[in-house]
Amino acid sequence: MEERYDFKAVEEKWQREWERTQAYRVHEDVERKKFYCLEMFPYPSGNLHMGHVRNYSIGDVLARFKKMQGYNVLHPMGWDAFGMPAENAAIQRKTHPATWTWSNIENMRRQLKRLGMDYDWTREVATCSPDYYKWTQWLFLLLYKRGLAYKGEGAVNWCPSCATVLANEQVEGGVCWRCKTPVEKRRLSQWFFKITEYADRLLEDLELLEGWPERVKTMQRNWIGRSEGVEIEFIAEKTGDKIPVFTTRQDTVYGVTYLVLAPEHPLVEKLTAGTEYEREAREFAAKASALSELDRTTALEKEGMFIGAYAINPMNSQRVPLWIANYVLMEYGTGAVMGVPAHDERDFEFAQKYGLEVRTVIRRPDGSAPADPSEAYTSYGPMVNSGPFDGLAGKEALRAVADYMEEKGIGKRRINYRLRDWLISRQRYWGAPIPIIYCDQCGTVPVPEEDLPVTLPEKVVFTGTGPSVLEGVEEFVNTTCPQCGRAARRETDTMDTFVCSSWYYLRYTSPGYEDGPLSVASANYWMPVDQYIGGIEHAVLHLLYSRFFMKVLNDAGLVKEREPFKRLLTQGMVLKDGSAMSKSRGNIVAPDEIVEKYGADTARLFILFASPPEKDLEWSDAGVEGAHRFLNRVWRLVLRGPVGSGEPDPEVRRALHLAIKKVTEDIEERFNFNTAISAIMELVNTLYRAERVTEEALETLVLLLAPFAPHLTEELWHRMGKEGSVHTQAWPKYDPEAIIADVVEVVVQVNGKVRDHIQVPAGATRDDLAARALASDRVQSFIAGKEIVKTVVVPDKLVNLVVK
RNA sequence: GCCGGGAUGGCGGAACUGGCAGACGCCAUGGACUUAAAAUCCAUUGGGCUACUCAGCCCGUGCGGGUUCGAAUCCCGCUCCCGGCACCA
Numbered sequence: 068m069e070e071r072y073d074f075k076a077v078e079e080k081w082q083r084e085w086e087r088t089q090a091y092r093v094h095e096d097v098e099r100k101k102f103y104c105l106e107m108f109p110y111p112s113g114n115l116h117m118g119h120v121r122n123y124s125i126g127d128v129l130a131r132f133k134k135m136q137g138y139n140v141l142h143p144m145g146w147d148a149f150g151m152p153a154e155n156a157a158i159q160r161k162t163h164p165a166t167w168t169w170s171n172i173e174n175m176r177r178q179l180k181r182l183g184m185d186y187d188w189t190r191e192v193a194t195c196s197p198d199y200y201k202w203t204q205w206l207f208l209l210l211y212k213r214g215l216a217y218k219g220e221g222a223v224n225w226c227p228s229c230a231t232v233l234a235n236e237q238v239e240g241g242v243c244w245r246c247k248t249p250v251e252k253r254r255l256s257q258w259f260f261k262i263t264e265y266a267d268r269l270l271e272d273l274e275l276l277e278g279w280p281e282r283v284k285t286m287q288r289n290w291i292g293r294s295e296g297v298e299i300e301f302i303a304e305k306t307g308d309k310i311p312v313f314t315t316r317q318d319t320v321y322g323v324t325y326l327v328l329a330p331e332h333p334l335v336e337k338l339t340a341g342t343e344y345e346r347e348a349r350e351f352a353a354k355a356s357a358l359s360e361l362d363r364t365t366a367l368e369k370e371g372m373f374i375g376a377y378a379i380n381p382m383n384s385q386r387v388p389l390w391i392a393n394y395v396l397m398e399y400g401t402g403a404v405m406g407v408p409a410h411d412e413r414d415f416e417f418a419q420k421y422g423l424e425v426r427t428v429i430r431r432p433d434g435s436a437p438a439d440p441s442e443a444y445t446s447y448g449p450m451v452n453s454g455p456f457d458g459l460a461g462k463e464a465l466r467a468v469a470d471y472m473e474e475k476g477i478g479k480r481r482i483n484y485r486l487r488d489w490l491i492s493r494q495r496y497w498g499a500p501i502p503i504i505y506c507d508q509c510g511t512v513p514v515p516e517e518d519l520p521v522t523l524p525e526k527v528v529f530t531g532t533g534p535s536v537l538e539g540v541e542e543f544v545n546t547t548c549p550q551c552g553r554a555a556r557r558e559t560d561t562m563d564t565f566v567c568s569s570w571y572y573l574r575y576t577s578p579g580y581e582d583g584p585l586s587v588a589s590a591n592y593w594m595p596v597d598q599y600i601g602g603i604e605h606a607v608l609h610l611l612y613s614r615f616f617m618k619v620l621n622d623a624g625l626v627k628e629r630e631p632f633k634r635l636l637t638q639g640m641v642l643k644d645g646s647a648m649s650k651s652r653g654n655i656v657a658p659d660e661i662v663e664k665y666g667a668d669t670a671r672l673f674i675l676f677a678s679p680p681e682k683d684l685e686w687s688d689a690g691v692e693g694a695h696r697f698l699n700r701v702w703r704l705v706l707r708g709p710v711g712s713g714e715p716d717p718e719v720r721r722a723l724h725l726a727i728k729k730v731t732e733d734i735e736e737r738f739n740f741n742t743a744i745s746a747i748m749e750l751v752n753t754l755y756r757a758e759r760v761t762e763e764a765l766e767t768l769v770l771l772l773a774p775f776a777p778h779l780t781e782e783l784w785h786r787m788g789k790e791g792s793v794h795t796q797a798w799p800k801y802d803p804e805a806i807i808a809d810v811v812e813v814v815v816q817v818n819g820k821v822r823d824h825i826q827v828p829a830g831a832t833r834d835d836l837a838a839r840a841l842a843s844d845r846v847q848s849f850i851a852g853k854e855i856v857k858t859v860v861v862p863d864k865l866v867n868l869v870v871k
Numbered sequence: 872g873c874c875g876g877g878a879u880g881g882c883g884g885a886a887c888u889g890g891c892a893g894a895c896g897c898c899a900u901g902g903a904c905u906u907a908a909a910a911u912c913c914a915u916u917g918g919g920c921u922a923c924u925c926a927g928c929c930c931g932u933g934c935g936g937g938u939u940c941g942a943a944u945c946c947c948g949c950u951c952c953c954g955g956c957a958c959c960a
Contacts, residue, residue, distance in 0.1 A: 071910090240956090240957090281875075281876095282874095282875055282876070282954085282955080285874065285875060285955085286874090286875085286954095286955060286956080288874095289873095289874070289875095289955075289956055290955095290956085292956095292959065294959075294960085296960080312960085313959095313960065314960060315960070316960080327960095369958080393958090394958045394960095395958085395960080396958080396959065396960090398959090399959045399960075400959070400960060401960095403960095404960045405960080407960095411960075412872090412958090413958055413960075414960085416958095483959080483960090484959095485959055603954080603955095606955080607955090676883090676884095676895085676896070677883060677884080677896085678883070678884070679884085682877095682884090683953090684883085685882085685883060687882080687883065687896095687897070689882090689896095689897050689898070690882095690883070690896070690897060692897085693896050693897055694896085696896095697896085699910095699911095700911095703911085732887085736887090737887080739885095739887095741883090741884070741885085741895085741896095742884090742885065742886095742894085742895080744895080744896090745884090745885075745894065745895035745896075746894095746895085747895095748894095748895055748896075749894075749895065752895090755912090812891090814890075814891050816890085816891085816940085816941075818940075818941090819890095819939095819940060819941040820941095821891050824891075856940090857940055858940090859890090859940050859941075861890060864890060864891095865890050865891080865941090867890080867940050867941065868940085869940045869941090
């Protein structure tokens with residue numbers, strides 16, 4: 068009686084064994100080439116979902132593959148454990164965020180172990196553990212010391228549902244990235260990280276990231292939004308105030324017919340003071356700033372008003388009216404723009420609505436320069452009506468005007484970024500406390516390093532209403548000033564969880580290190596992450612913040628690398644019936660259930676086989692069955708043992724070595740696990756059909772499959788009587804001799820249409836091939852009575868006869 | 872609106888440098904084994920037409936053109952879908 072593959076017993080057995088032998092522990096070894104394989108660590112929501120399984124299966128295959136190739140592979144796992152849901156759970160279930168989080172971690176760790184991931188669990192980190200957030204706080208202080216952390220007041224994004232502020236990156240289309248609630252604007256004093264100081268480097272170093280998807284780099288480029296231009300100083304007519312205006316189109320400066328200030332622009336108040344416009348302007352500003360971010364993105368109607376004042380264009384001394392309008396943002400550039408309706412769509416729309424003059428100063432390609440155009444012409448062209456600059460065009464015009472302005476002291480070249488500083492304060496309990504103390508005498512005082520961590524008080528009450536929970540905890544708030552010793556108050560805001568996740572990949576390199584956030588030697592050995600794998604949703608958020616942190620730490624001499632992630636793989640979503648799996652849709656397939664029913668190897672194999680990693684994957688129960696069937700097929704094939712005797716069949720040997728080549732290249736160069744698996748399937752089909760199957764063939768099959776199905780292959784390896792773990796064996800190498808075929812099939816075409824297939828010795832000459840093609844009866848029937856005008860020969864592949 | 876990515880059988884997908892379109896898997900159908908079923912194994916499986924002995928021809932990779940001996944692949948022009956950004960001056 069043939070023994071069936073008992074996946075349950077086998078998987079449990081080997082998981083126990085790997086744990087017992089500490090099979091996946093990694094140690095630094097400068098003698099060996101390292102490979103750092105990392106998947107984005109999860110938020111411990113309580114249960115793994117299929118997206119996690121996909122993410123971690125991809126990483127696991129790579130890690131195991133690289134290990135077999137002889138690399139010293141760091142493959143760690145941990146928890147992005149601070150965040151809102153824990154507080155919501157605390158309110159709803161009357162539990163403590165820590166209790167909830169730690170029990171979730173425990174469950175998810177169990178689930179990961181059950182999937183057979185080869186993590187070195189001794190390196191596990193959880194960002195909510197004081198051992199970890201002590202160093203998050205330490206890094207905050209590092210940024211503070213380096214002038215990169217500051218408290219500033221400004222209009223900030225407020226999510227009323229999360230009851231906290233958000234960074235710009237965390238507002239998506241006007242709504243909170245997490246809960247989708249429309250975000251409001253509030254003026255608050257908050258902590259920021261000066262990421263803008265690194266804008267140029269974050270942009271430039273994207274060039275170093277050859278292993279990143281172009282799409283992600285484009286998104287980061289757009290987000291940083293560098294634009295080159297000139298800041299021109301207009302002068303307020305009556306008061307003489309300077310009104311700097313940023314433009315990228317200084318070649319249109321002679322076309323300025325008005326100036327627009329942001330409604331909140333500080334000059335508005337001054338210029339309208341005591342005039343008939345004062346009250347209306349104030350009301351207009353109040354209305355504009357009350358707009359939520361969502362309204363801002365949808366309210367397209369441009370509105371504005373004249374504020375009764377004029378400014379002088381420094382280029383031509385022209386007097387232009389001053390307006391305020393809702394489409395000018397105080398946060399970008401100088402909060403004031405020049406109105407050039409002839410050459411800017413927004414200005415044109417605005418000018419049409421309010422009857423402002425449209426003055427053409429750039430000639431169109433057709434040569435026309437209509438006095439009253441019907442639409443804005445926004446491309447480049449020769450300047451007209453522009454005094455000494457007439458005739459200059461494009462880059463040359465931009466340069467000449469900028470030079471002139473700088474020379475005359477009218478304006479200066481400037482580079483503007485769309486990127487804003489990173490707002491990191493959160494009015495939440497479950498986060499890393501910002502290590503700052505406010506003293507009436509000494510002002511803002513950083514907590515001394517030796518006092519870290521500033522730990523979260525455990526005794527807290529979650530009501531679900533009111534301000535930050537920490538504000539109400541007297542024992543936490545009340546402290547003494549580290550400088551003067553007098554009574555002082557602690558900062559009660561905690562840090563954005565993205566701060567915690569901006570450096571975790573470094574902590575893994577020396578997780579128990581007590582003298583700093585990282586051991587410099589360890590970080591320098593392991594960094595950068597050679598392969599990072601995660602969802603595209605972090606294209607800007609986490610991936611930009613982490614790059615920023617890496618650069619700060621590089622400046623501080625803590626790491627020698629400038630970029631944290633050398634290669635990035637963004638995996639697609641796991642869909643069910645065409646849409647993302649979600650609780651509300653009720654189309655969730657739980658990993659635990661699949662593992663229970665088919666085993667971890669099946670789950671992993673299916674998810675890798677169903678689609679290339681970057682594309683979305685449609686879940687299919689039938690597909691899972693197929694993967695399961697295949698594993699059983701391998702089981703039976705290998706246990707059957709070698710077949711026949713004598714010399715190995717060269718065709719089988721060829722198939723074997725072709726499979727090694729294909730699987731190796733697909734994993735290593737293309738991450739096409741689906742085609743790698745299909746190559747293994749083809750090999751299995753070949754071996755089933757073959758009359759002679761060698762021990763070598765079966766052994767190689769098991770090795771090739773090992774990264775994908777770690778439990779099954781480990782069991783087979785031992786049943787074959789082999790020593791040691793299959794996962795510590797050397798990855799098979801193909802023999803280039805073995806894959807050379809003696810005879811190849813060559814396609815014969817007549818006028819590009821396939822008419823015959825001929826068997827010819829490999830390496831036949833062009834003339835020989837052409838002759839053999841002509842010798843074919845079938846081919847003859849197609850060329851009979853016609854003239855051969857051309858013969859195209861692709862050696863070992865194809866002959867094409869062109870006839871007339 | 873701008874920037875990216877995509878469209879290939881009933882389905883997921885493959886085709887790496889322009890060279891046999893549809894590998895591999897799923898589904899389906901037929902056969903073998905079995906008292907029967909499951910499991911397993913073998914075979915067929917893009918569409919159409921002519922043959923049904925053995926095959927042969929035509930069409931076919933979102934649409935319309937082009938380059939080429941030859942195009943899923945390159946170029947030009949469109950349609951639709953997905954993602955990102957969106958008054959950024």
